[in-house]
Structures are given as C-alpha cells and as structure tokens.
Amino acid sequence: MSKAQAVPVSPLKQFWLKWRFHINILLILIPLGFMPKYFADAAMFRGDSGLGANQVSDIQVGPYTLDLAELRDEAPRADGPAGHFKLFNAALCKACTTEVKAVYLRIGKPRSLRAAGTIFFGAPYRMITSLPVPPRTRSDAQVWITIEGWDGSMHQASVPLAQASPATVAWLEKQGGTK
Amino acid sequence: MAQSTKKSKSKLWFLVHSWLALPIWFFVLIVCFTGMLAVVSQEIVWLANSDVRASKPSDGAERLSFQQIIDALHKAEPDMAVRMLVQPEGSHFALAASVTNPDGTTPTLYVNPYTGVIQGKAPDFNFEAFTRALHGWWLVPFTNGYSWGWYLVSLLGLPMLASLVTGLVVYKKFWRGFFKPVRSGHGSRIFWGDVHRLAGVWSIWFITVISITGIWFLIQAILGDNHITISSEPIVPVIAREDVPLTADGSPAPRIDLDAAARIATEAIPGLEITFISLPSTAYSHVEMGGRGWYPLMFQTASVNPYTSNVDSKFLLEDRSALEFVTESMRPLHTGDFGGLAIKLIWFFFGLVLTLMVLSGLLIWTKRTAQATAAALKRTDRVARAQPARSETSVEAQP
Numbered sequence: 001m002s003k004a005q006a007v008p009v010s011p012l013k014q015f016w017l018k019w020r021f022h023i024n025i026l027l028i029l030i031p032l033g034f035m036p037k038y039f040a041d042a043a044m045f046r047g048d049s050g051l052g053a054n055q056v057s058d059i060q061v062g063p064y065t066l067d068l069a070e071l072r073d074e075a076p077r078a079d080g081p082a083g084h085f086k087l088f089n090a091a092l093c094k095a096c097t098t099e100v101k102a103v104y105l106r107i108g109k110p111r112s113l114r115a116a117g118t119i120f121f122g123a124p125y126r127m128i129t130s131l132p133v134p135p136r137t138r139s140d141a142q143v144w145i146t147i148e149g150w151d152g153s154m155h156q157a158s159v160p161l162a163q164a165s166p167a168t169v170a171w172l173e174k175q176g177g178t179k
Numbered sequence: 180m181a182q183s184t185k186k187s188k189s190k191l192w193f194l195v196h197s198w199l200a201l202p203i204w205f206f207v208l209i210v211c212f213t214g215m216l217a218v219v220s221q222e223i224v225w226l227a228n229s230d231v232r233a234s235k236p237s238d239g240a241e242r243l244s245f246q247q248i249i250d251a252l253h254k255a256e257p258d259m260a261v262r263m264l265v266q267p268e269g270s271h272f273a274l275a276a277s278v279t280n281p282d283g284t285t286p287t288l289y290v291n292p293y294t295g296v297i298q299g300k301a302p303d304f305n306f307e308a309f310t311r312a313l314h315g316w317w318l319v320p321f322t323n324g325y326s327w328g329w330y331l332v333s334l335l336g337l338p339m340l341a342s343l344v345t346g347l348v349v350y351k352k353f354w355r356g357f358f359k360p361v362r363s364g365h366g367s368r369i370f371w372g373d374v375h376r377l378a379g380v381w382s383i384w385f386i387t388v389i390s391i392t393g394i395w396f397l398i399q400a401i402l403g404d405n406h407i408t409i410s411s412e413p414i415v416p417v418i419a420r421e422d423v424p425l426t427a428d429g430s431p432a433p434r435i436d437l438d439a440a441a442r443i444a445t446e447a448i449p450g451l452e453i454t455f456i457s458l459p460s461t462a463y464s465h466v467e468m469g470g471r472g473w474y475p476l477m478f479q480t481a482s483v484n485p486y487t488s489n490v491d492s493k494f495l496l497e498d499r500s501a502l503e504f505v506t507e508s509m510r511p512l513h514t515g516d517f518g519g520l521a522i523k524l525i526w527f528f529f530g531l532v533l534t535l536m537v538l539s540g541l542l543i544w545t546k547r548t549a550q551a552t553a554a555a556l557k558r559t560d561r562v563a564r565a566q567p568a569r570s571e572t573s574v575e576a577q578p
Contacts, residue, residue: 021544025205030328034318041320042305047284077323080406091283094258099429101462114420121460123260123279150462151429 044071047126052089056164061147062155064096066103068145068164075171076133085130086168090120090145097124104146105131107161113154116146133168135175137161189349196345197544199338200537207339208537210332213314214389215530218515218523220307225272227306230289230299233273240293245456246438248274251295252288256280263457264437266292268471269519273298315396325400333400336393343386346379356380368546375539378532385529392513395506411500415482415492417463422486434459434485440466444481447490451479459485465492472496475518476511477504 043049052069059066068090076084092100104110106117120127131143142158143165149155162169200207216223225231243251245264252261256278262285263277273289276297280286287301312318319328347353357380361373379386402409424432435443437456445451452470459466469480474496482492499507511517515526 021201021204024203027203027206028209030331031313031318034320034328037320038309038312038318039304042308043303046286046303047279047282048303051283094281098431101423101431119417119461119463121464123262123285125260125279125281126283126285148462149429150426150431152425153429 051091051126054163054165056159059145059157059159061145061157062153064100064147064155065093066145066147067091068143068159070165070167071128073167075167084133084135086133086165088129088131088164090127090129092124092127099149100124100147101150102148103127104148105129106144106146107131107133107137107141109142109144109158110146110156113146113148116148117144133172135172137172139169139172139176192345192348196342196349197540199342199345200540201544204537204541207335208534210314210335211530211534211537213310215527215534217307217310217314218526218530220310221267221272222520222523224306228299228302231273233271233292236293242292243295244438245441246436248276248290248292248295249437252276252278252290252297255297261458262460263455265455268454268516275301324404329400330397333393333397336390336397339386339393340390343383343390347383350376350379353380368543368550371539371542371546375536375543378536378539382529382532382536386533388512389533392509395509396513409502409506411498411503412494413492415465417461418465418484418486418491420463422484423462424486432462432486435466435483435488437466439488440483440485441468443488444468444483444490448479448481448493448495451481471517476508
C-alpha cells in the first residue's frame with residue numbers, strides 16, 4: 001500500500017493497468033446469460049413444454065382430429081435462396097395413428113394429394129414439418145391440413161394462418177409494407 | 180549490431196506470442212477446459228450413471244438384434260413409438276433409443292443390449308450436450324444459420340495456431356527441449372516457464388490438430404452461412420407413391436423389419452457396419468442405417484426401402500471426394516472420438532496440458548510483469564525522492 005502512494009500515476013490508470021487483462025472474465029456472462037434459454041430450448045425439443053406455441057387443438061380433419069402448433073412463436077426464418085420457413089408441430093388423435101398414412105401442411109388449398117404440401121415427419125404423437133412461407137402470402141391466408149389414409153382416402157381442413165401463427169402474419173404485413 | 184537486431188526481433192516475436200492469448204486468457208482457458216471435458220463427457224456420464232452401462236446378465240449372454248430390441252421395447256411400452264436406435268462406440272455402453280411417448284415427450288432411453296430392458300431415461304440435464312454446447316458455441320442459440328458464439332469460439336483457432344508458430348520461434352532450439360527437466364528450486368517464474376516450454380514441445384502435434392480443425396469449424400460456418408456446400412452426399416428422394424401399397428382395410432402397408440433391412444444392406448454393401456438404425460420417419464421414408472467404415476473417421480450410410488426391400492441409396496467411403504476425406508476428418512480429429520477410449524484419453528490428457536499452457540502462460544506474464552512493475556515503482560520512488568534533480572532521462576534508461 002505504501003508503495004502505491006509513492007507513485008504519481010492516477011488511480012484510474014493504475015486500476016486499468018492492473019485489471020485490463022482480466023476484463024475478459026466478463027465474457028463468462030455470455031453463456032451464463034444464455035443458460036436459461038438453452039435449458040428452455042432443450043426442454044422444448046424433448047417435448048416437455050408441450051406441442052409448441054399458439055396451439056390449435058382438436059382440428060377435425062375428416063374422421064380424425066389433430067393438434068397443430070408452431071414450434072416457436074416467431075416470424076419465419078430465412079434459409080438462403082430456398083426462402084422462408086416456419087416449423088410446425090402436429091399431434092394426431094391417439095386412436096387414429098394406425099389409419100393415417102401421412103399428414104401434410106400447405107398455405108392455400110391444395111389442388112390434389114400430389115400437391116398437398118410439406119409432409120410431417122416423426123411419430124404421430126409429435127410430428128414436425130417445415131412449411132415454406134412465400135413473402136407474398138396474404139395475411140388472411142388459410143393453412144390447409146391434408147390427411148392421407150392407408151386406404152387412399154383424403155381428408156382436408158384449414159385454420160387461419162393468423163390463428164396458427166400470428167407472428168407470421170405480422171411478418172407478412174411488414175413484408176407487404178416494404179414492398 | 181546484427182546481434183542486437185536479432186535480439187529485438189525475438190523480443191518482438193515474444194511480444195506477439197504473449198499478446199495472442201493474454202487479453203482473452205480466461206476465455207481461451209474455459210474453452211480449453213470445457214473441450215477437455217467434452218472429450219470424455221460420455222465416459223463421465225458412464226461412470227456417474229449406471230443406466231448408461233451395458234451390463235451382461237450372464238457371461239454367455241448374446242447381444243440382441245435391432246428388431247429384438249424394438250420388440251422388447253414394444254412389449255414394455257406398447258403405445259410408445261421408437262424412432263431410432265444407436266449403439267454408442269464401445270460395447271460397455273447401453274443402446275440409446277430415441278422414442279416418442281403418447282403425451283408428445285421425446286426422451287432418449289437407455290436400453291440394455293443383452294436383455295432389451297429399459298434401464299432409464301436420459302436425465303433432463305444432458306451433461307454431454309451441455310459441455311459440447313458450452314465448448315462449441317458458448318451456449319449462444321442458433322437463430323439464423325450458425326450462432327455467433329460458434330464464430331467466437333472457432334475464431335480462437337487462428338491465435339492458437341499463431342501462438343504455436345511464434346512460440347516455436349521464440350523458443351530457441353525447441354527440439355532439444357523434450358527431455359529438459361523442470362527446475363523447481365528457482366522460484367515460480369522459472370518453474371512455470373519450464374512447464375510452459377516442456378508442455379509446449381510435447382503438444383506441438385496436438386495444438387496443430389486442434390487449431391487447424393478449429394479453423395475448419397470457422398470455415399464450415401462461413402460456408403454454411405453463405406449456403407455453399409462441398410458435400411457429394413446424395414439427397415435421398417422420397418419413396419414413390421406407387422411403391423407404397425394401398426390397403427383395402429385402411430391398415431398400414433406391411434414393411435420389412437429392422438433385421439431384414441439391416442441384412443439386405445450388409446449383403447449389398449460389403450463392409451457396412453451398422454451402429455445406428457432409424458425407422459421410417461414418414462410413410463414414404465426409408466429405413467436409414469450406418470456406421471463407421473474401415474477408415475474410422477467417417478461414416479457410411481444406406482437407405483433401404485421398406486416396401487420393395489431395395490437399397491435405394493448409399494453413401495460410402497469410396498463415394499467421397501478427396502476434399503471430403505479431408506473436411507469430414509476434421510471433426511473427429513478435433514473431438515478424438517474415432518478410436519475408442521484410448522484415443523479419447525490421449526485427447527483428454529493433451530486437453531489438460533493445453534489448459535495448463537494457458538494458465539502457465541498467464542502466470543509467467545503476471546510474474547514477469549509484477550517484477551517489471553515493481554522495478555518501475557522503485558525507480559519512480561527514487562525519482563520522487565530525488566526531486567527536484569532532473570533525472571527524467573536517466574529513468575528511461577533501462578538497466
């Protein structure tokens with residue numbers, strides 16, 4: 001201490017000289033800050049926090065029912081030249097899992113089964129699909145669900161995009177505003 | 180004169196060497212430390228959690244086939260859907276089954292490979308994934324392409340490689356340093372200096388591997404974020420609609436079982452080892468399977484059509500381009516997970532040494548600087564007392 005008093009350097013400068021190489025310890029705040037998000041995401045991917053955001057439950061599609069939810073309550077994500085995509089989860093009614101061959105999702109009504117949209121992947125209790133969202137989609141568009149049975153039957157239903165993903169509609173309106 | 184330029188040059192190199200890690204020493208230290216942990220994270224979990232171990236019920240017990248495991252799982256949990264089975268490297272590990280429960284949860288189950296018994300569920304805190312995420316991208320989420328944490332960490336490959344080069348320039352005749360004993364009786368500055376140099380020369384190969392593969396992770400992110408791909412892996416087309424039979428009663432079309440699929444693939448592709456197998460993820464998807472080839476750093480995969488029993492697609496070692504042999508080897512070279520426990524332990528040990536390199540580097544600098552500071556303080560002290568004698572110039576002259 002007595003030594004320090006003898007030095008005619010400002011205390012601020014001394015503090016800086018002493019601690020300048022330890023400031024980087026503050027970088028640890030980055031993982032600490034992201035930790036809650038990390039664990040929340042891990043729980044989401046394990047399915048522990050439900051099907052997703054803005055869940056639309058018990059959508060009647062022909063003889064079957066289905067729950068639909070967006071994975072995250074957020075605008076579509078860009079994937080380079082491929083365009084923008086939204087991840088949606090779906091869960092089939094427990095009783096109908098054996099009869100359903102495939103479930104598809106599309107913005108706008110599909111003209112045929114061959115153009116039913118993107119197929120849902122995974123176990124019927126929790127399936128996922130990546131839905132392309134063209135930036136010119138109208139904000140009053142409908143999301144169409146097509147269910148294909150193993151016997152070749154086809155059933156359809158739709159929900160408003162504004163209900164299935166409000167963030168996507170907000171994003172579309174913003175796109176329309178800039179164009 | 181020549182002598183003094185040489186000396187000042189080496190001083191400059193020394194300065195460069197210290198500045199490469201010094202301002203971010205703690206960050207580098209944590210990245211090295213978590214990397215070291217990540218290498219053996221699977222083994223740490225194995226030690227801590229008995230569910231992960233593949234205990235033999237009796238000496239003569241045989242491992243069950245993939246389909247036998249599926250059957251056992253269905254018997255235990257009739258409503259549960261199994262998506263994938265993975266045999267981690269090393270027969271002492273239990274099988275990992277990715278499943279989906281009727282309530283929509285998707286846990287990983289540890290399954291005994293001899294009995295098919297579900298030994299437990301992967302805990303919510305996944306130590307392996309956590310250490311890898313902390314080491315690999317500082318937990319910064321991936322929202323649009325690669326996370327900026329990934330860039331932050333992988334950028335360290337550059338100063339690390341530069342540290343190696345400048346370190347070897349500064350360390351005169353480093354090739355004679357492999358068996359130099361560490362001097363312990365001359366103060367901590369000498370001790371840590373000796374440790375730093377000895378650890379350094381033995382780690383030349385390891386620092387080269389880790390820094391170059393680290394730089395590759397940076398390049399990989401840059402390529403990925405610019406949507407540039409160098410992969411020659413075929414995109415497996417979905418199974419054609421006409422190949423999937425319709426059933427009159429609306430029940431699922433019959434598909435071959437996992438053992439049949441695995442047999443078909445191994446018969447068609449000599450040398451295909453199957454350590455993971457996934458069930459079709461849609462009605463138009465294949466049974467996907469794969470494992471390491473004769474070159475242990477890369478995987479071979481095959482897709483079997485469950486309706487026609489054809490191998491519709493494969494991606495083998497010989498399908499890779501020369502460039503892919505290099506780029507695909509980067510990740511296993513970084514993680515050390517390509518040759519069983521022995522290689523992992525070597526990677527762990529040198530990871531520890533590397534962590535110590537950062538620490539000893541910092542200590543050397545602190546000691547050196549502490550001494551220099553003390554000397555400077557003494558001089559200023561003298562100057563202060565010798566006032567008003569004009570001594571500014573003499574103070575600047577170093578002994």
